Amino acid sequence: MAWLDAVPTVLLCGLLLVLPGLPITYLLGLRRLTAVALAPVVVTAVVVLTAVAASKLGIAWSPLLVLLVFAGLALVLGCVVVPLRRRLPPAAPGDSWPVVGASVAGLAGAVLLGALAVRLSIRGPEELVQTDDSSFHYNAIANILNTRDASTFMIDTLGVPGRAHGFYPAAWHDLGSLFVMISGSSVPAAANILSVTIALVVWPLGCVLLMRQLAGPSKLALGLAGLLSTAFGAFPWEMLGWGILWPNLLGLSLVPAALAALLSVTKLAKEDAIGRGRAWLLAPAFLVALTIAHPNAVISLAAIALPLVFLGFARASLRRYRAGRRLPAALLAAPIVLAAPVYWLVVVKSGVFAVTMSADAKPFESPSHAIGEALTGATNGRGAGWVLAVLVIVGAVSCFRQRSLRWLVAGHAISAGLYVLAAGVQWPGRRMFTGFWYTDSHRLAAMLPITGIPLAVIGVLAVIAAVRSWLSSASFLDQRRTLATRASAVVLPVVFLLLLLSTGGLNVLDHRNRVLSAYPKVDPLVNQEEYDLFKRIAERTEPGTIVAQMPYNGSPAVMALTRRQVLFPQLNIGRLTSDQIYLARHLNQAATDPRACAIADRLAVRYLLTNDIPRGNLWDGLAYPAPSAGFRQIDQGGTFKLYRVPLCDRAQPENR
Template sequence: MPTALVVAAWLLVPGLVAGYLAGLRGIVAAGLAPVASIAIIAATAVVAGGLGLRWSVPVALAGVGVAVLLVAAVTVATRRWFPRPEADPRPVTLAALGGFVPALVLGTITILMAIEAPDTLSQTYDAVFHYNALAYIGDTGNASSLTLGTLGNTEVPPSFYPAAWHDLASLVMLSTGASIPLAANLVTAVGAVVVWPLACLLLARQVFGRNVAALVVTGVLSLGFTAFPWNLLGFGVLWPNLLGMAFAPALLAVVLTLTHWTRDDALGIPRAWLALVVGVVAAGLAHPNVLFSVAVLSVFPVGARLFERGWRLHREGRTRRGAAEVLTVLILAAVAWYWTATTPTFAPTRDQYWPPFETKAAAVGEVVLNATNKYGALWLLSLVVIVGALAGLRRTEMRLLLAGHVVVGFLFVLAAAVNVPETRKFTGYWYNDSHRLAAILPITGVPLAVGGILYLAGRILAATADKPDWRRRVATAPSVAVAVVLTAVLVVATAGLYPTDRRDRVSIGYLERPRATLVTAEMREFYDRIAEQIPADAVVAGNPFTGSSLLWALEDRKVLFPHFRAAYSEEQTYLAGHLDAAATDPEVCAAATDLGVEYLLVGGVEFRPSDDQWEYFEGLDDPGTSSGFELVDSSGPSKLYRLTACDTSAEPNG
């Protein structure tokens, strides 16, 4: 818990201070705080990397200080032209807080149910990269998104990888001394149970205005959808994507503000523009996928405002100007789409292939019932969403959200049931992955569900107003009480908003399963033991599919292959295929000496044995009694050998 509080402090405090100085208050300040904090911290890491400064708590705090001073200076200089928006009345803010607390409890219970211990390892494909990225930051002090992609491999050019999640996790490690698995789990958990509900509250505040009933139920409803945040906690594992998507509702709220589709706006246009810039920085450094997701949902509010403006200009007799503005925006949007759909820059993302796994009808049903990717249907919650969608047809902003919901559902169907080259021009921004697309649905699903609760509460009040027996108890009750009761009934009727489904979506990434386990408990004990026998500056070769790659993250002993697929040099590639011939192949010794390889770690597990990348590491099998290797230690199938054929242990590394 103390470490979790430190995570929350890094995610909230910098943004709250900057937001307060910018004139934000209440729900708006809280909802945008994580966005600002992530932008400040991730941008500071990039600047520090460029200046050659070692990433540390003082450096991060200095970046926060500079950002806060800059916000204060801009606010003072512009306060005459951009007065602060009117703050929400205290009952409105208290209602949001009151709804947030049970959401926090509900989310924490889910985490405790799904993850056995706070430092439990995620047994997933992408977790290896994220764990070793934290090890790389700890070793080198470089947390810049501009260089993280190669994990410090000096044999290949550095590449971009959005590092906001890694920056935060590394700060938690530096602040508390937490281990890599602990920091990774807690940053992700806090993103799910704190950042996501706060962002949903901001979206609800802008859509429903100062509606106490809406705000008091939003927090709980936000955690009932299993596709997000729970699915991304177990699938992949997509931790950076989850952190970015957690604040996506806040960015959509900013877009609604800028397009004037809000009720009782609490942000203001000038501050919304500033929030948009900060949000783009945060999303770009957290995960660019967030920008694409928000862009899809923004098509309808932006398009509706654009055509409304064009129609207004037509009625004012300025038809040519209106047509020119509309046509210009449409052309720019089409060019942007065509470029992103064809440019080689996004080719690795766009060309990812996931085989279709269900029929179109089944995929449509999963969207309607919030049962994406063959999980259990959320019957009652989905019914509330449908009610909200139908009731919202009378309000423009709700129709715009519904349109976005339908389009995202259509994209999910394309990815889950079709996925052909023609559809990848539309789904390629999300790796053609149904899980990533499904994660967008709750962004609009939450306000639709809130709208459903409000509609049902209104109907109950109207239906009972003329019944004398119920007049005192119901007809005079405020709508907030009825909304709370309806939400409570939903929670009770679903045994806590489908806790089993939430738990299963998270726990699947942490379970030790045949052919899907990276490191077992026995292997962790073995790694603890051999770490004392491996010099701190030695490099250990090993097939990452046998768990060897996590020796770096767990024991701070650098490995030659920190991930399954990466940009490796010619020497690394040669060792991957020929290290077992060290005693007879001089080229092996030359490469091993250059790279500082002194040990070989084999055995352990067989993770994804059907993956064709296994062939790349065919020279890293157990050498047995072959000459050139000396057995140092073993435990079950796990064995550590010292490479004696090249005498690298007696030579200076590199």
């Protein structure tokens, strides 16, 4: 399938991420741009909660179930809101259609340039990602489809008998499974389309909403926010090529909208489009959506919003102190005073986050180099975006002159500081600050565009204001002032064009290169012949049987392509069962090893898929079997051969 053929499917994915949440956001009193931008948060929260509840109640996971839940919520909310509409606060005033139109124009530009970057890096929707984590994410979706259980507490079992249950952020996988069931796409195609749609729809909408809360209903500001939303390489593009970190992509894509709501809570939004009461009502949805998308999205929000929250507490405390209410003032000031010692006790001393904090990716550059990368957007050795870097600095200076926006500069500095700690500081204690992100410089760099985009927009506005002031100065003729006034109508398209020309199409080639790291075109892990064999396995094997394979040769993709269970569906072998370990060592000796035979029979391991894997390690039992071992070859593609396991399935019919 080519991307052009997949356009209707991509549009369907975009609608599924927004449309189900619109009745709820509308009934809450949100209108137009704000209602649309917050709908993906509602969709994500409802989907993940439905998945957990359905698992507990033994209800099969399906699109119909989710549709009924959305309809039920809208009905209940309507029954509450409609009778009380005269007593409830009025609906938030929707922005004018010219403001909405400017936002749509900016978003359309971002989508078109983003689609170009995708086309230059990913051949088609069904192209396999070939990174360490991709097999887990693919097969987690396949496992949901097989078991009809999408709970975040069941997803990491991957259908392996005996594997312990645990929490894993499942929002992306839940959405992916629904998309497969609705669209009929393959798992790899659904994964690619869902991730691209999150990057080009959910994230830009959140960026525009955040800018709306910072700048008010400004056509220029919102149009620029939409256009620049995909201009920074560290996010969303790095998340499409590093890891691969699709759950992180979803979680961070929701953070700008959460930050916009937090501006309402702290009363720091300019001409608030959400409303403080509605922001509080949506707080549980934000918490659920961000946590089950990826927990470090919540931590990212907390880190960036720390100056904003402190400013809100400080203002509220000061107001009460001046009013003579000393006790409430002291209570509101307490979080500011106690934040550091509480953090030390909970994070460092309690050991609650010991496992998370133990991860440590080593620094790879000097602190000065890391600072330079954070300033220029050249994080992790990528290309620098000089024009955007200058605009961010100009925007930071402009914000610092406005007391109400200084928190934005501080939030950006926190993100930059965390990246510098991870990438360039040789200090063991850095993990107490960076451990929530596994001290991974890629995950930390992804936070920079959250504040970098509004700072860049404010930088452009500052430059435009300076140019206008210069053109309108008293030293110029009245004719020139008149010309400048008439030209205001074309400011937005002119600025768009200048940005595109000065940044090489908003750094589209850098974005392509970032994504390409997960989609190798030279010497891929699986070639076309092997890919075709993997797909044929659905015809060569029976449902309910398990295909044994070695996880490091690309073979876990079989489960994603065919929904046939594989014995090793992911690369993380830290939680293997004793049965899996024994078969990994001895399966190709099943004809002479009674224990291997018994385990294979009990687990329904009926097939062996292997290629020329190295000997002398855990996987010796999955190598090519000896001619005398009784295995019968039934298919081949490239270096891979598919065998029928002997003896352990005597009662099974011969495969055709």
